[in-house]
Amino acid sequence: KQEVTQIPAALSVPEGENLVLNCSFTDSAIYNLQWFRQDPGKGLTSLLLIQSSQREQTSGRLNASLDKSSGRSTLYIAASQPGDSATYLCAVGSGGYQKVTFGTGTKLQVIP
Amino acid sequence: DAGVIQSPRHEVTEMGQEVTLRCKPISGHDYLFWYRQTMMRGLELLIYFNNNVPIDDSGMPEDRFSAKMPNASFSTLKIQPSEPRDSAVYFCASSLGSFPVTIKREGFTDTQYFGPGTRLTVL
Numbered sequence: 001k002q003e004v005t006q007i008p009a010a011l012s013v014p015e016g017e018n019l020v021l022n023c024s025f026t027d028s029a030i031y032n033l034q035w036f037r038q039d040p041g042k043g044l045t046s047l048l049l050i051q052s053s054q055r056e057q058t059s060g061r062l063n064a065s066l067d068k069s070s071g072r073s074t075l076y077i078a079a080s081q082p083g084d085s086a087t088y089l090c091a092v093g094s095g096g097y098q099k100v101t102f103g104t105g106t107k108l109q110v111i112p
Numbered sequence: 113d114a115g116v117i118q119s120p121r122h123e124v125t126e127m128g129q130e131v132t133l134r135c136k137p138i139s140g141h142d143y144l145f146w147y148r149q150t151m152m153r154g155l156e157l158l159i160y161f162n163n164n165v166p167i168d169d170s171g172m173p174e175d176r177f178s179a180k181m182p183n184a185s186f187s188t189l190k191i192q193p194s195e196p197r198d199s200a201v202y203f204c205a206s207s208l209g210s211f212p213v214t215i216k217r218e219g220f221t222d223t224q225y226f227g228p229g230t231r232l233t234v235l
Binding site for chain 2 (some may be wrong): 034036042043044045046049079089090099100103104105
């Protein structure tokens with residue numbers, strides 16, 4: 001059974017700082033890995049999707065990397081802004097087509 | 113497109129009552145997913161459908177839970193009878209899925225689009 005862990009569970013940084021969120025998974029036989037953002041009281045918004053054959057994806061100030069062999073992914077956020085404050089979840093596709101296992105989430109607070 | 117639509121947004125009920133949650137996926141999406149989110153267990157996949165057919169219901173906690181998708185634009189998740197431990201936020205999501213589930217393409221999964229969720233409280 002795939003297990004996905006995110007560290008740290010919560011993070012508070014001053015505005016403008018670069019930061020890294022971590023995601024680890026136990027079964028390296030994955031199809032892909034996605035990073036989502038969840039705002040309080042709302043659903044999830046997809047940020048980046050990395051296919052199993054890829055090592056990284058970039059979108060604006062976000063960069064996600066994937067190392068299947070070590071069972072790790074990182075989400076790098078450059079020049080953080082207060083609007084980045086949210087909970088970030090990684091989700092691993094494995095164990096079945098379209099089947100996704102979510103991580104525990106990292107709650108990020110960017111202080112102005 | 114209005115995105116994935118869920119109703120109701122909030123539901124408060126008493127233990128033992130039947131609860132029905134509703135979802136309208138994005139038009140044209142072939143896959144529909146039901147998730148449950150709690151503080152203790154995080155976000156869990158309950159069941160997902162492809163072309164209105166249930167594909168994997170291994171996440172459904174017990175027989176009190178059932179899900180249907182009578183057509184491409186509507187799905188329900190029913191809990192009967194409800195219990196206080198069912199209190200959670202229930203999310204519906206949909207994705208395009210260019211390939212039917214019988215044709216596996218390694219490394220291919222479409223982005224899932226989530227609805228706003230239904231917050232269920234069972235007293």
